[in-house]
Amino acid sequence: GAVVSQHPSRVICKSGTSVKIECRSLDFQATTMFWYRQFPKQSLMLMATSNEGSKATYEQGVEKDKFLINHASLTLSTLTVTSAHPEDSSFYICSASWGAYEQYFGPGTRLTVT
Amino acid sequence: TQLLEQSPQFLSIQEGENLTVYCNSSSVFSSLQWYRQEPGEGPVLLVTVVTGGEVKKLKRLTFQFGDARKDSSLHITAAQPGDTGLYLCAGAITGNTGKLIFGQGTTLQVKP
Numbered sequence: 001g002a003v004v005s006q007h008p009s010r011v012i013c014k015s016g017t018s019v020k021i022e023c024r025s026l027d028f029q030a031t032t033m034f035w036y037r038q039f040p041k042q043s044l045m046l047m048a049t050s051n052e053g054s055k056a057t058y059e060q061g062v063e064k065d066k067f068l069i070n071h072a073s074l075t076l077s078t079l080t081v082t083s084a085h086p087e088d089s090s091f092y093i094c095s096a097s098w099g100a101y102e103q104y105f106g107p108g109t110r111l112t113v114t
Numbered sequence: 115t116q117l118l119e120q121s122p123q124f125l126s127i128q129e130g131e132n133l134t135v136y137c138n139s140s141s142v143f144s145s146l147q148w149y150r151q152e153p154g155e156g157p158v159l160l161v162t163v164v165t166g167g168e169v170k171k172l173k174r175l176t177f178q179f180g181d182a183r184k185d186s187s188l189h190i191t192a193a194q195p196g197d198t199g200l201y202l203c204a205g206a207i208t209g210n211t212g213k214l215i216f217g218q219g220t221t222l223q224v225k226p
Contacts, residue, residue: 002159004156006156034213034214041200041219042219043120043202043216043217043218043219044216046214049213093156102147102159103159103204103212103214105149105157105158106156107155107156108155108156
């Protein structure tokens with residue numbers, strides 16, 4: 001149980017375009033979803049926390065107008081990287097939780113901006 | 115700012131050796147999770163410890179939560195190449211709506 005999917009797994013886009021990443025909880029209803037960014041051989045950096053039906057809470061230093069998060073249902077959250085630039089290239093990972101202690105992570109999305 | 119100090123950050127050992135990874139903080143956690151991550155994949159939950167002094171075993175892995183719930187350790191006995199990966203500890207702060215504080219991670223390489 002507690003399976004989280006992410007789509008796409010890899011995406012390459014041109015500078016200035018927008019990219020949407022989907023995160024789905026497949027076998028449970030996620031009251032909260034989290035979006036992380038991870039640089040090579042480093043730990044996870046929390047970008048934002050989203051609860052179904054309400055606005056996401058962004059961590060300090062994360063631009064909310066650049067990283068748009070929508071959590072429209074208890075099983076789906078999306079992260080849209082707007083006007084992407086090469087420095088946005090990274091590994092983006094979502095996780096989902098139903099209020100218990102644990103978070104269950106998706107497989108990640110490798111974004112490359114050319 | 116809550117911090118979770120994880121050490122060591124890098125560890126390269128031979129197959130069959132034992133190792134211990136530590137996570138320490140000045141903050142009290144309601145629970146602490148250990149995850150393992152392989153390159154290009156998301157972290158996979160290994161265990162959650164909740165009670166101070168709790169010890170959990172998962173085959174050759176032993177997890178311990180400190181009595182004061184401020185620290186934790188992961189001990190691997192007779193490491194195997196399949197144990198290679200990034201190990202992450204993450205603490206849940208009481209009343210923080212599920213947000214986790216992550217350690218810096220430990221990159222483990224087990225050589226055959």
